[in-house]
Amino acid sequence: MARTDDLSDDPSTRLSPGAAGAAGIARAALPATRRAVAADIPDLVELRRLMFEAMGSAGHADPGWQRAAAQWFERALGEPEVYGIFVSVDQGGPDGRERVCASVVGQVRDAPPAPGNPGGGDGLVQSVCTYPWARRQGHARAVFATVIGWFETGTPIRRLELMATVDGRPLYEQWGFEVTAFPAMRLTLPR
Numbered sequence: 001m002a003r004t005d006d007l008s009d010d011p012s013t014r015l016s017p018g019a020a021g022a023a024g025i026a027r028a029a030l031p032a033t034r035r036a037v038a039a040d041i042p043d044l045v046e047l048r049r050l051m052f053e054a055m056g057s058a059g060h061a062d063p064g065w066q067r068a069a070a071q072w073f074e075r076a077l078g079e080p081e082v083y084g085i086f087v088s089v090d091q092g093g094p095d096g097r098e099r100v101c102a103s104v105v106g107q108v109r110d111a112p113p114a115p116g117n118p119g120g121g122d123g124l125v126q127s128v129c130t131y132p133w134a135r136r137q138g139h140a141r142a143v144f145a146t147v148i149g150w151f152e153t154g155t156p157i158r159r160l161e162l163m164a165t166v167d168g169r170p171l172y173e174q175w176g177f178e179v180t181a182f183p184a185m186r187l188t189l190p191r
Contacts (some may be wrong), residue, residue, distance in 0.1 A: 029138065030138050030141060030142040030145060031088045031089070031090060031101065031137065031138050031139050031142045032088065032089050032090070032142070033086050033087065033088050033089070033142050033143055033145075033146040034086065034087060034089065035080070035084075035085065035086055035087075036073075036077060036085040036086060036087045036103065037077065038074065038077060040087055040100055040103075041070050041073045041074060041077075042070075043087065043100035043103065044069075044073050044085070044087075044100075044103050044127075045066050045069045045070050045073065047100075047102070047103045047127070047129040047130075047131065048069055048103075048127050048129065049061070049066060050129055050131070050132075051127060051128075051129040054129075054165070054167075055165060073085070076105075081108070081155075082107065082108050083105060083106065083107055083108075084104075084105070084106035084107075084146075084147050084150035084151070084154065084155075085103070085104070085105050085106070086103065086104050086106075086143050086146045086147055086150070087100045087101070087102065087103045087143065088100070088101045088102040088103075088130075088134075088139035088140075088142045088143045089101060090134070090137075100131075101130060101131055101134035101137070101139040102128075102129060102130035102131070102134060102139035102140050102142070102143050103127060103128075103129060103143060104125065104126075104127060104128045104143040104144060104146070104147045105125075105126045105127040105147075106123055106124070106125055106126075106147040106150055106151055107123065107124040107126065108121060108123055108155050108157055109121060109122050109123065109124055116159070117158055117159045119156060119158060121156065121157055121159075122157060122158075122159045122160065122161060123151045123155065123157040123159070123160040123161070124160075124161055124162065125144075125147055125148075125160055125161070125162040126162065126163070128140055128143065128144060128162075128168060128171075140168075140171060141171060144171060144172075144175070148160075148175060160177070162177065163184060164177070
C-alpha cells in the first residue's frame with residue numbers, strides 16, 4: 001500500500017516539493033492515502049452519493065446511477081494511466097482494520113494544444129469527498145495532495161481543472177486553482 005507518509009515507494013502517489021510548498025502542507029501531518037482497489041468501490045460510490053447530496057443534486061439517492069457508477073469505477077480502476085483514483089484511510093474500522101475516509105478521482109483528458117498548454121491534454125479533478133465522521137482531519141487535503149502529485153509525476157499533464165463547491169474552494173485556492181474568465185456551462189440532452 002502506498003502511503004502519503006512514505007512517498008518514495010510509488011511515484012504515482014508522490015507529492016512533489018513544488019506542490020507541497022504551494023499548498024503550505026506539512027507532509028508528515030497528512031493521513032495515509034493509497035490507490036483505490038476494487039474492494040473500495042462501495043465506498044467510492046457512497047462518497048460520490050454524499051457529494052451529490054451535499055450539492056443538493058436531485059436524484060442523488062437513485063440506485064440506478066449508483067449501479068452505473070460502480071461499473072464505471074470497476075472499469076476506471078483498470079486504467080491507471082488515465083484515472084488516478086485515490087482514497088485516504090485510517091485504522092478506525094472494526095478490529096482496527098483500515099477504512100476509507102475520503103476519495104478523489106483524477107482523469108487525464110485528451111485535448112488539442114492551446115496557448116499556455118502547447119502539449120495539449122488536461123487533467124480533471126473530481127469527486128473529492130470525505131465521510132462526515134472523518135471531516136476536519138486532513139483527509140480531503142491528503143487525497144488532493146496525492147492526485148496532484150500523480151498528475152505532476154505520473155502524467156504529462158500541465159493544466160488541471162475542477163468544479164468547486166463553496167466548501168471545497170478554499171482548499172483548491174491554496175493549491176493555486178483560480179476561477180477562470182470562462183465559466184463551465186452544461187446542457188443535459190434528453191434521452
